[in-house]
Amino acid sequence: PMTIPFRGPAGQETTPYLLTPGPLTTTPAVKEVMLRDWGSWDADLRAVVSSIRSDLLDIADASQGFECVLLQGSGSYGVEAALGSFAPKNKKTLMLTNGAYGERAIKALSYMNRDFISYETDELEAPSADEVAALLKSNPDVGAVFLVQCETTSGIVNPIEDIAAVAQKAGCIVILDAMSSFGAMDLSMKRMGIDVLISSANKCIEGVPGFTYILARRDLLEASQGQSHSLSLDLYEQWAYMQKSGQFRYTPPTHTLVAFARALEQHKAEGGAPGRLARYKKTAKALRDGMRRIGLTPLLGDNETGPIIQTFATPRDPNFDFTRFYEGLKQRGFIIYPGKLTKKPSFRVGNMGALDHEVMAMLVEATEATLKAMNIKDLTPAE
Numbered sequence: 001p002m003t004i005p006f007r008g009p010a011g012q013e014t015t016p017y018l019l020t021p022g023p024l025t026t027t028p029a030v031k032e033v034m035l036r037d038w039g040s041w042d043a044d045l046r047a048v049v050s051s052i053r054s055d056l057l058d059i060a061d062a063s064q065g066f067e068c069v070l071l072q073g074s075g076s077y078g079v080e081a082a083l084g085s086f087a088p089k090n091k092k093t094l095m096l097t098n099g100a101y102g103e104r105a106i107k108a109l110s111y112m113n114r115d116f117i118s119y120e121t122d123e124l125e126a127p128s129a130d131e132v133a134a135l136l137k138s139n140p141d142v143g144a145v146f147l148v149q150c151e152t153t154s155g156i157v158n159p160i161e162d163i164a165a166v167a168q169k170a171g172c173i174v175i176l177d178a179m180s181s182f183g184a185m186d187l188s189m190k191r192m193g194i195d196v197l198i199s200s201a202n203k204c205i206e207g208v209p210g211f212t213y214i215l216a217r218r219d220l221l222e223a224s225q226g227q228s229h230s231l232s233l234d235l236y237e238q239w240a241y242m243q244k245s246g247q248f249r250y251t252p253p254t255h256t257l258v259a260f261a262r263a264l265e266q267h268k269a270e271g272g273a274p275g276r277l278a279r280y281k282k283t284a285k286a287l288r289d290g291m292r293r294i295g296l297t298p299l300l301g302d303n304e305t306g307p308i309i310q311t312f313a314t315p316r317d318p319n320f321d322f323t324r325f326y327e328g329l330k331q332r333g334f335i336i337y338p339g340k341l342t343k344k345p346s347f348r349v350g351n352m353g354a355l356d357h358e359v360m361a362m363l364v365e366a367t368e369a370t371l372k373a374m375n376i377k378d379l380t381p382a383e
């Protein structure tokens, strides 16, 4: 079990709780390790880089035949790098999207002028494996399928295992944005047939922002030499350099790396992904039940939503104003996230990070107090 930081009377925490989908609340131990400086070529840092790479492969159940490349930047840099290295140039990529992150990946692919077709479902609806099968059948020129595991726009979880099976059967490689799910939700690259996976330092492993990581089949990585559209984002070159020297090409995010190594120790101590998932599920349930009890409405059903982030409908009461609501919660020690849904007015609360169900109970109390202070009576969802 982990120590939850900054427990105390609401408003007296030394930092606010970040209930956001990354950056998120980290433990004091993770912050503490950043208090010294690290040389980028030093053997100590190279050992950190090496252990991070092998730990990530273990978590993904990808120790055999896969490689891990660390890259400076946030998760979007990783998605763009992976598409640049693995989206085929002479074939199309099928892009699945049901939210802002799928859309962003499509935009990245458009920037590099690669051919694609897209399959879009509503932000509150998961894509269907049958539909993917039909699309791949009628488009034999598709060579890769891109999808997001947990679309952080709403918190919905997409059926990656079924879709990966269909893609594999059609001879396509599978590129998975597992940004907000890796390290918590069930994921085995080997068993599920995921060829390329992308995540970043500041999501479920609970580190601080600064780098992204791409796990990929070794043969694909070897074949990707010369494929990238970008020097800095060239995964083959980054990997080859890392293999040769144990270092990043170009300046590494030193403090983020040591913080991440500490976060990985905590991840292991919690029981790996299953242990983390158990805590997130408990946290998510406390949040959803608590918000329902005070009259707020989650937008996704209990079976559709993941344990990563929860979306709630904005109350229709004319006194409701998101900025004032946000400020009220901030004064009480909690930072939440605006909604990202294009159609329904909403706000989001992240479950990831060094938090537990008791923090969520405190948040529910703070939410009730804030709504009362704003004189909100009608909590019916706004249209």
Ligand SMILES: *Cc1c(COP(=O)(O)O)cnc(C)c1O
Pocket (backbone or CB within 6 Å): 021, 022, 074, 075, 076, 077, 079, 101, 148, 150, 151, 152, 177, 178, 179, 180, 200
């Ligand atoms: C966080 C996230 C990303 C990356 O976003 P950045 O702002 O670049 O970190 C990509 N996809 C998903 C699903 C995410 O949750």
